[in-house]
Amino acid sequence: MKHIFYIILGAFFIIFWSSCREDFSFSPSSGSLEFSKDTIYLDTVFTNIGSSTYNLKVYNRSDNDIVIPLIQLSQGENSFYRMNIDGSTGNSGTLQGKRFEDVELLAKDSMFIFIETTINIQTLSAQDTQFLYTDAILFDSGNNQQKVELVTLVKDAVFIYPQRFQDGFIETLTFDVDGDGIPDETNLQGRFLNDDELTFTNEKPYVIYGYAGVDAGKTLTMQPGTRVHFHADSGILVTAYASLNINGALSTNPDDLENEVILEGDRLEPLFENIPGQWGTIWLFNGSDNNTINYVTIKNAAVGILCEGNQESPTGKLNISNSKIYNSSNFGILGRATSINGENVVINNSGQSSFAGTFGGKYNFTHSTLANYWNTSFRQFPSVLLNNFLVDADNTIVTNNLEEANFNNCIIYGNDNIEFLLENEGNSEFNFKFTNCLLRFNNNNLANSGNYMFSDADLYENSVFNGMPDFRLPFENDLIIGADSEAINLGNSTFASQVPNDILGVNRTANPDTGAYQHIIFED
Incomplete structure (x- = not known):
């Protein structure tokens, strides 16, 4: 028994001693590292705004444990890039994140290098508004040196942001909220635009932090080709007696959109290209008037236009x-007791409704495509919602006249069975009409009753229900209709003469299709 005990005890000490060894033999790197990519493209960044973090995987395919004598950025401490290798930031001081010495890598193993950048374009060029900035990660030196290229497009921009005070608080907007003529403090972070900031041009993109306010008596104008990028919880607020005029124009090449105005988030990576809810809204506050929007794309907001x-x-x-409004986490356009006229409007992919006219109002849409192919989460409301009431803080229903809601030569469709909802309460007016529209309403229990009396020509005139629109790629916000669409020639020529060209500039007066687009033949 004693012999067995000593054998087990001896084996234990051998295993324990072996597990505590730190004298692994590392050979110098021989220049045979392999990489997950030979060039890292860090997507477009704005000057002085940090990029996302990108990664590079480095492989040791050999049977030997190796040590890499040096990993560094080729521009050294002057580089605008910075690295982190498996949690380490490298040498201290000015070389932190720029230079790493004697990096060990076990046989048949790999490691991650994480790369970020923050670039001041003014140090690169005093004239260019965008600049291609490059560097490289160097592994080892001399004959064993290997490298991975780094490339980033940097854009100059006009930055609009609220003041940050010494106590840490950020400037908020103060304006007449309740219409009593007395300015009210709000919790909306932002500031009012100065007079010299009230014209946005296409010279540089604009990056807005917080809400850019348009004060009473002022007009914010956006010229053709303007690009505006909003940070999270940011937007534009047009107060009472102020106006917004977005004057985009039809681009000569619809694929380039050089004359269109584009409003979107400030995350430029492809991953964020179609992510809803990245910023707040364009808020046309009660009392603002004479607001015009032409040839604009609004994408990835919480509410496209409030x-x-x-x-x-x-x-x-x-x-x-x-104009087109895509990828709104709540509503594409949300109207409250207001008046909106829309022509050649395309809205799609909204977390609630693409268009909601609530608490009454006046709404007229002609040759518009109001669709909803939201598939990110459960959607409670249809593409189009109309009602004449709200529920106040005391849980009391308050009504207001829906004076008119006319949809002429429109497509109202989506991936749900019912894509328009009509809700009226009390004795307030509730006036609506759909004329020469293609409508999605696939519910036999509700059809032909109440507000859904489809045989009533005073409410539904020459409209087609549940016919296929034949959108090209509806889940990708491509709502051009094809040769198999039941919207072809469905339009009323009188309304077509009021809006003679479709959203792409194609004449529709001879044989108008419903919706914002005349049909095309899809390529195979």
Whole structure:
């Protein structure tokens, strides 16, 4: 028994001693490292704004444990890139994140290098508004040296942001919220635009932090080709007696969109290209008027446009034409007791409704495609929602006249069975009509009753229900219709003469299709 005990005890000490050894033999790297990519493209960044973190995987395919004598950025401490290798930031001081010495890598093993950048374009060029900045990660030196290229496109921009005070608080907007003529403090971080900031041009993109406010008596104008990028929880707020005029134009090449105005988030990586809810909204506050939007794309907001009040505006509080709103986490356009006129409007992919006209108002859409192919989560509401009421803080229903809601030569469709919802309460007016529209309403229990009396020509005139629109790629926001669409020639020529060209500039007066696009023949 004693012999067995000593044998087990001896084996234990051998195993324990072996597990505590730190004298692994590492051979110098021989220049045979392998990499997950030979060039790392860090997506476009704005000057002085940090990039996302990108990674490179380094492999030791050999049977030997190796030590890499040196890993460094070729521009050394002057490089705008910085690295982290498996949690280490490298040498201290000015070389931290720039230079690493004697990096060990076991046989048949790998390691991660994480790369970021923050670049001041003014140090690169005093004239260019964008600059291709390059560097390289060098592994070892001399004959054994290997490298991986780094490439980043840097854009100059106009930055608009609120003031940060010494106590840590950030400037908030103060304006007349309740219409009593007395300025009210809000919790909306942001500031009002100065007079010299009220014209946005296409010379540089604009990056907005917080809400850029348009004060009473002022007008914010955006010229053709303007690009505006919003940080999280940011947007534009147009207060009472102020206006917003977005004057985009039809691009000569629809694929380039050089004249269109684009409003989107400030994350430029491809991963964020179609992520909803990256920023707040374009808020047309109660009392603002004469707002016009033409040839604009609004994408990835919480609410594309929030339009409130001015129901009795003689020409419409908001006139929007030839514009697209995509990927709104809540609503594409949300109207509250307001007046909106839309022509050649395309809305798709909204977490709630693409268009909601709530608490009454006046709404007129002609040759518009109001669709919803949201597939990110459960969607509670249809593409189009109309009602004439709200529920106040005391849980009391308050009504207001829906004076008119006319949809002419429109497509209202989506991936749900019911894509328009009509809800009225009390004795307030509830006036609506769909004329020469292609509509999605696949519910036999609700059809032909109440507001859904489809045989009533005063409510539904020459409209087609549940016919296929034949959108090209609806889940990718491509709502051009094809040769098999039941919207072809469905349009009324009188309305087509009011909007003679589709959103791409194609004439529609002879044989108008419904929706914002005339049909095309899809390529195989």
